[in-house]
Amino acid sequence: MRAARIALAAAGLALLGYGLHGWLTEQPGEVPGRIAFLAAGVAAHDFVVVPLVLTAGALTVRFVPPALRIPVQAALAVSAAVSAVALPFVIGAGRIADNPSAFPLAYGRGLLSVLAVVWLAAGLWAVQRVRRARRREHP
Structure with a gap:
C-alpha cells in the first residue's frame, strides 16, 4: 500500500510540474493575468x-434536528455546487444577441429541475434516517 501511495504521489507531482511548466511557458505575457486570476480565486x-x-x-446545527442534519447539509452543498456551475448559463453571461444558438436551452428551468431532484433525494434520505432513529428508540 505504501508503494502505491508513493507512486501516485510521484505521478501527481509529475503532472503538476508538467502543467505548471505549460502554464508558465505558453504565452508568457499572460502569466501576470493568470496569477491575478488565481489570487482572485483564492x-x-x-x-x-x-x-x-x-x-x-x-x-443547520442550530435549527435542523439531528436526524436531518446530514441530508440537509449534503443537499445544501450539492445545491451550492450545481448553482455555481449553472449560474453563468442561467443569467446568459457571454450571450451574443445575433447568435441565438449560443444558449439554446432553458437553463433556469433545468437548474430548478436538478435542485428539485437533489432535495427530493435529501428528503427521502431524511425520512429513512428518521425511521431508523425511531426504530432504535422503540425496539
Missing part, C-alpha cells in the same frame, strides 16, 4: 465561500 474562496459554508453549517 480570495473569493477564503472570503466568500468559506464564510458561507460555515454559516450554513452553523445554522
Whole structure:
C-alpha cells in the first residue's frame, strides 16, 4: 500500500510540474493575468465561500434536528455546487444577441429541475434516517 501511495504521489507531482511548466511557458505575457486570476480565486474562496459554508453549517446545527442534519447539509452543498456551475448559463453571461444558438436551452428551468431532484433525494434520505432513529428508540 505504501508503494502505491508513493507512486501516485510521484505521478501527481509529475503532472503538476508538467502543467505548471505549460502554464508558465505558453504565452508568457499572460502569466501576470493568470496569477491575478488565481489570487482572485483564492480570495473569493477564503472570503466568500468559506464564510458561507460555515454559516450554513452553523445554522443547520442550530435549527435542523439531528436526524436531518446530514441530508440537509449534503443537499445544501450539492445545491451550492450545481448553482455555481449553472449560474453563468442561467443569467446568459457571454450571450451574443445575433447568435441565438449560443444558449439554446432553458437553463433556469433545468437548474430548478436538478435542485428539485437533489432535495427530493435529501428528503427521502431524511425520512429513512428518521425511521431508523425511531426504530432504535422503540425496539
